Amino acid sequence: MLQTATARWDWEEGSSIGATAGAIPEPCVFVLFGASGDLARRKLLPALFQLFQRGLLPQGFALVGASLAKLDREAFQASVRESLEQSMGELDGLAWQVFARQLDHVTMDLSRADDYVRLGQRLSEIDRERGTRGNRLFYLSVAPSLFGPVVDHLGEAGLARAGRGNWVRIIVEKPFGTDLASARALNARLHRFFDESSIYRMDHYLGKEMVQNLLVLRFGNGLFEPLWNRQHIDHVQITNAETLGVEGRGSYYEQSGVVRDMIQGHVFQVLSLLAMEAPEDLSPEAVRTSKVELLQTARAFSPERIRTECIRGQYSAGQSGGQLVPGYRQEPGVAADSGVETYALLTMRFDSMRWAGVPFYVRSGKRLKERVTEVVVHFKPGPFRFPGVSGPEQSAGNRLVIRIQPEEGLALRINTKVPGQGLRARDVDMSFLYAQGFGERLPEAYEPLLLEGLRGNSTLYTRRDMVERSWELVMPVLEAWGASKAEPNYAAGSWGPAAARSLLETQGRTWNRE
Incomplete structure (x- = not known):
């Protein structure tokens, strides 16, 4: 049946589809797995900086890069700035100074369970330092072969479940499987630790x-x-x-x-x-x-x-x-x-x-x-x-x-x-x-x-x-x-x-x- 006549829609100027107009996200930590990779450097980091410059990120916000790169906080900040300048040209000095304060890095081997325990400890410290309230968004900007292992380690380290009054979400990049069987297997693996409402499958189109x-x-x-x-x-x-x-x-x-x-x-x-x-x-x-x-x-x-x-x-x-x-x-x-x-x-x-x-x-x-x-x-x-x-x-x-x-x-x-x-x-x-x-x-x-x-x-x-x-x-x-x-x-x-x-x-x- 054609449902147009019965659709109940509220077109609101400036609103996002399915979202409240102008809503600023709640305070949170954005954990970027694969922070030193090509996708992160060319697309994800510039996108987050653009959102920051438009005033669309919360005051209580932190971006934590998680990768094998041996970077302390200052070195990660320098690496992010280099990525932004390559994509966007010269940065606004004041905007960069404020944004840089929200950056941190955890060096970790994504195949090691102990490294996720260290990640969890650092996230708890950031909650106290920046008021991010235990809200976490994990972004898997890694090779598809690592999707399952990262999900398993997050779950086993207790990082996949939200506590009372906060939330945990995970964004999974494409490709999502290579055929029907592998897509079903990956979905089943995600659902071991994450509810469907917490799983965000990326398709940039x-x-x-x-x-x-x-x-x-x-x-x-x-x-x-x-x-x-x-x-x-x-x-x-x-x-x-x-x-x-x-x-x-x-x-x-x-x-x-x-x-x-x-x-x-x-x-x-x-x-x-x-x-x-x-x-x-x-x-x-x-x-x-x-x-x-x-x-x-x-x-x-x-x-x-x-x-x-x-x-x-x-x-x-x-x-x-x-x-x-x-x-x-x-x-x-x-x-x-x-x-x-x-x-x-x-x-x-x-x-x-x-x-x-x-x-x-x-x-x-x-x-x-x-x-x-x-x-x-x-x-x-x-x-x-x-x-x-x-x-x-x-x-x-x-x-x-x-x-x-x-x-x-x-x-x-x-x-x-x-x-x-x-x-x-x-x-x-x-x-x-x-x-x-x-x-x-x-x-x-x-x-x-x-x-x-x-x-x-x-x-x-x-x-x-x-x-x-x-x-x-x-x-x-x-x-x-x-x-x-x-x-x-x-x-x-x-x-x-x-x-x-x-x-x-x-x-x-x-x-x-x-």
């Missing part, structure tokens, strides 16, 4: 402005929601394209491939917000339940559907950015006969009243022609036929283009008459760019995600059943493709395999970007 905007776009505009169904929409395209190759991560990508790396997580998050029914309200559980319910209606991938509605590919040598680049099999760390896919197209279908008969073409790939993530909603052509007019001028349907990255924005493509004699039509854009429309800096994706984790709002994080359902859907594809090798079938700098273009053309459709 949910922090992007245009992804968050999908809720407002769909349900906050009377123009779109009445048309958001099979009566008016012909098909939907979701493109996640990268111009880069594996960038030195060949050994990782050999175990991953694009379905595991991008589609099962990032792309399915966008898809679920795009196609779900209206949630009952804007609470975290209502929004996340609607997303899962959408995926529950997704049609399973049978062998026939995989053969006729899914395409895979691997890039060969070609031109990218005006330079010759190697093929995937020539990348460092990649096997000379690798069968891993670097491109995938999945045709998603939903057996529901809203979407029956509407295909969602989902594609993601590396070394493609442009770097872009966008959604294109293709509406059906209007019913009126102009006398004496034929061809594309007669049949073009409207398109809504939702650009997620780069240059976040919207474009509604409508048909209009070309000036002059005759009734010739052409599609034109009615467009909006976030950067121009608001005239202010857009937060990086990790900023709202970290803030909502500190606030205790899980709307922008992934729930257990969503993770497991996503893996359920892609497992038949991964198993079928794993039985044979992907072959190099598209040149770097192109839009992917010719078969992906042909799949749409045989159905009378074309890609928005080709």
